[in-house]
Amino acid sequence: MRRLALWIVAALAVAAVVHYVTLIQTPGFIMKRVMMKMGEANTIHHQGRVTANSRSVVRPSPDLLYSVCPFDLTNGALHVTAPVPPGTYWSVSIFDDKTNNFFVKNDKQAKGKVDLLLTTPYVDVKRPQGAAEVVAPTPKGVVLFRTLINDEKNFAAIDAVRRKANCTFIRSRAS
Amino acid sequence: MGSPLRFLLKLFAVLIIGTALGLAATWLSVSRLSIGTVSDGPWRTSLLIGSEQSGPYLRANVALHGLFALNRGETMYYTADHDSAGGWLDGNCVYKIEGREPSARWWSITAYGADDYLMANKYGKWSISGETVQLKSDSTFVITASPRKAFSNWLPLTQRRFSLTIRLYNPGAGVVNDPANAMLPTIKRSVCL
Numbered sequence: 001m002r003r004l005a006l007w008i009v010a011a012l013a014v015a016a017v018v019h020y021v022t023l024i025q026t027p028g029f030i031m032k033r034v035m036m037k038m039g040e041a042n043t044i045h046h047q048g049r050v051t052a053n054s055r056s057v058v059r060p061s062p063d064l065l066y067s068v069c070p071f072d073l074t075n076g077a078l079h080v081t082a083p084v085p086p087g088t089y090w091s092v093s094i095f096d097d098k099t100n101n102f103f104v105k106n107d108k109q110a111k112g113k114v115d116l117l118l119t120t121p122y123v124d125v126k127r128p129q130g131a132a133e134v135v136a137p138t139p140k141g142v143v144l145f146r147t148l149i150n151d152e153k154n155f156a157a158i159d160a161v162r163r164k165a166n167c168t169f170i171r172s173r174a175s
Numbered sequence: 176m177g178s179p180l181r182f183l184l185k186l187f188a189v190l191i192i193g194t195a196l197g198l199a200a201t202w203l204s205v206s207r208l209s210i211g212t213v214s215d216g217p218w219r220t221s222l223l224i225g226s227e228q229s230g231p232y233l234r235a236n237v238a239l240h241g242l243f244a245l246n247r248g249e250t251m252y253y254t255a256d257h258d259s260a261g262g263w264l265d266g267n268c269v270y271k272i273e274g275r276e277p278s279a280r281w282w283s284i285t286a287y288g289a290d291d292y293l294m295a296n297k298y299g300k301w302s303i304s305g306e307t308v309q310l311k312s313d314s315t316f317v318i319t320a321s322p323r324k325a326f327s328n329w330l331p332l333t334q335r336r337f338s339l340t341i342r343l344y345n346p347g348a349g350v351v352n353d354p355a356n357a358m359l360p361t362i363k364r365s366v367c368l
Binding site for chain 1: 185189192193196197198201204205210231235237238239240241242243245246271280283287292293294296299301302304344345352
């Protein structure tokens with residue numbers, strides 16, 4: 001009887017470890033997969049309109065246009081620039097490699113444009129003039145631009161402006 | 176102690192059962208967004224989405240069900256998989272989503288399939304928003320979610336299991352401060368086909 005209890009405790013201990021490890025690993029695992037699907041790191045990808053075939057990120061909004069820069073700041077920093085499309089909702093948000101959202105700015109806060117240097121404490125990069133520094137908690141992650149198609153009639157104009165957003169990699173002097 | 180072979184078999188069984196239990200526990204804890212949630216009728220939202228202190232359970236939940244979700248001041252997401260009477264949403268039925276425009280700079284209601292993606296339909300129609308909704312003369316609206324085409328404000332359903340999400344971009348202060356009283360629309364089931 002005591003031996004059986006011991007086996008049960010052992011099984012529960014294994015269960016607890018497996019549960020904890022899989023839970024902790026889930027966000028990083030999902031983020032890695034999503035970043036791979038997005039494409040090459042440190043460059044911008046302007047995604048097409050969301051349809052039933054858009055299956056890289058769950059619950060996408062068909063009313064938004066998404067542009068993404070998966071980033072890897074191991075050897076440098078990312079210069080993120082974008083004009084803000086007028087007259088509609090727009091935002092730029094940045095996520096670390098565990099899905100934490102550590103930066104967000106919308107069209108009302110950005111006042112016409114964003115100009116950011118996304119960097120880490122471990123790289124030595126000359127900050128482009130006028131760029132505000134944003135420190136990423138992890139070297140990898142995703143910059144995500146959302147642009148609302150508030151009126152189908154404005155689609156072409158909105159799409160043209162959001163495609164002016166850019167992510168440029170600046171290599172570290174030290175590495 | 177028994178033979179070494181029996182011991183090894185038992186050890187193997189413990190590892191298999193333990194792993195299965197551990198995976199089941201993880202699956203149960205993340206299969207449905209259920210942490211830090213408040214409800215407004217059938218609509219549920221998590222107050223912790225986008226917040227810094229969210230723990231491993233919420234983190235895994237958000238990664239699976241709301242990846243790249245923004246914080247509450249920026250966007251609030253309410254999801255419903257039940258109607259106002261408490262029944263599971265069923266894609267073979269006709270639903271009337273009735274209410275007033277929610278308090279936000281911009282809002283939309285989108286239908287998703289069981290896999291959390293948009294349901295394929297030949298109309299290319301997945302959402303109704305503050306821009307596209309047709310309001311009645313008293314400023315209220317009725318959206319019809321159904322497998323058959325509706326006259327106006329139609330959300331096509333092409334899968335048996337589905338869910339709805341309301342997005343509020345830059346929600347009003349009243350909603351941010353009291354998310355359980357966002358005055359979101361009711362979801363009433365009418366006929367089933």
